Amino acid sequence: MTKKQPNVLVIDVGGTHVKLLCTGQSEPIKIPSGPEMTPRKMVTEVRKAAAKWKYAAVSIGYPGPVLHHQPVAEPHNLAAGWVGFDFKKAFGCPVKIVNDAAMQALGSYEGGRMLFLGLGTGLGSAMIVDGILEPMELAHLPYKNGRTYEDYVGERGLERLGKKKWRKCVTDVIEQLKKALEAEYVVLGGGNSRLIKQFPEGARLGDNANAFIGGFRLWEPAAARKKVRK
Known part of the structure; x- marks a missing residue:
């Protein structure tokens, strides 16, 4: 008998906004972020914004390196205090934290060996x-x-090289990393991915909204993600 997944609150933490979505909801909520956003302030504002939502677990996409579901370095564009903060205690339920690129990657996955670049x-x-x-x-x-x-x-790089040379570098990097890591396909995300006009073979544009899907999938067993590629 398959264990039912809990209702999950997914939080995508960014330098300008914190976006959140809960199981069963269709419209994300956006909260202003910035250099004064501490983890305590984030938790307070998220709990206030999501007060009417019912959830038993939390997924957080964090803009920095994460190890064992804990930030290991402070974010560049937010206030300090994230390393060592007790998110489980603050939210009052189990919490899983991954790098924000990893969360979007998980939401973009279609099976096999996938490389995600944000x-x-x-x-x-x-x-x-x-x-x-x-x-x-x-x-x-x-x-x-x-x-x-x-x-x-x-x-x-974009500012230094200009769009044309930058696009060539992106293509080269995609092809180089795809070959080195033996990826079957590459998915691109992040705000500047929309500037790419042509994609090399085996690469495609992802959707930034996939971060929420990734947050929900964090609570699935890995075996459930092994679906056949579309």
């Missing part, structure tokens, strides 16, 4: 193999000319 301020990355999520930190690996992948395909 093109935004930086470069988010995650790999899913046979339903098993592996968050990655590829952004700061060396790429070329003494610079990292993020230096070329993140926001700084």
